[in-house]
Amino acid sequence: MSVTTTTHLNFRGEARAALEHYRSVFGGRLTAVTYKDTGAPADGKEADWVVWGEVVGENGFHVMAYDVPSELPWDQGANPFFVSVRGDDADEITALWQKLEKGSTVAQPLGPSQWAPLYGMLTDRFGVTWVLDVAAPYNG
Structure with missing residues (x-):
C-alpha cells in the first residue's frame, strides 16, 4: 500500500x-x-x-x-500553509518560478540559499504561498 x-x-x-x-x-x-x-x-x-x-x-x-460556499465560515488566513514544489533540475524550477512570479508578491527571490542550490518564496494573486527549490542532499 x-x-x-x-x-x-x-x-x-x-x-x-x-x-x-x-x-x-x-x-x-x-x-x-x-x-x-x-x-x-x-x-x-x-x-x-x-x-x-x-x-x-x-x-x-x-x-x-x-x-467554500457562503453558508460555511471561511477565512483565507495568514500563511495557513505553503505549497512546496521541489525538483532536481534548476532550469525546470526556474521556468516554473518565472510563470508563478507573474502577478505575485515575492517574499524571497529565487536564488542560492544555505540549504539549496535554488530557493524562492512567493505569494500568488490568489493568496497562496509557494516555496520552490532544487533538492540538495542533507548530510546532517
Whole structure:
C-alpha cells in the first residue's frame, strides 16, 4: 500500500481561476465539478463555483481546490500553509518560478540559499504561498 499527499486549496469563488492558472504554469489535466453539476447549488450565484477540482500533471504535479460556499465560515488566513514544489533540475524550477512570479508578491527571490542550490518564496494573486527549490542532499 502507498499513501500520497495532495495540497487541497480552499477559495471563495476563485477556485476555477486558480486551477486554470496552476494548469498554465505546471501543465496537466484540469477537472472541475461545479455545485450545479452535483444538482445541489446552495446559492444560485454560487452554482458555477467548484465543489471539487484538481490539476494533475504528467510530471507528478497535483493540486486540488474547491470554493467554500457562503453558508460555511471561511477565512483565507495568514500563511495557513505553503505549497512546496521541489525538483532536481534548476532550469525546470526556474521556468516554473518565472510563470508563478507573474502577478505575485515575492517574499524571497529565487536564488542560492544555505540549504539549496535554488530557493524562492512567493505569494500568488490568489493568496497562496509557494516555496520552490532544487533538492540538495542533507548530510546532517
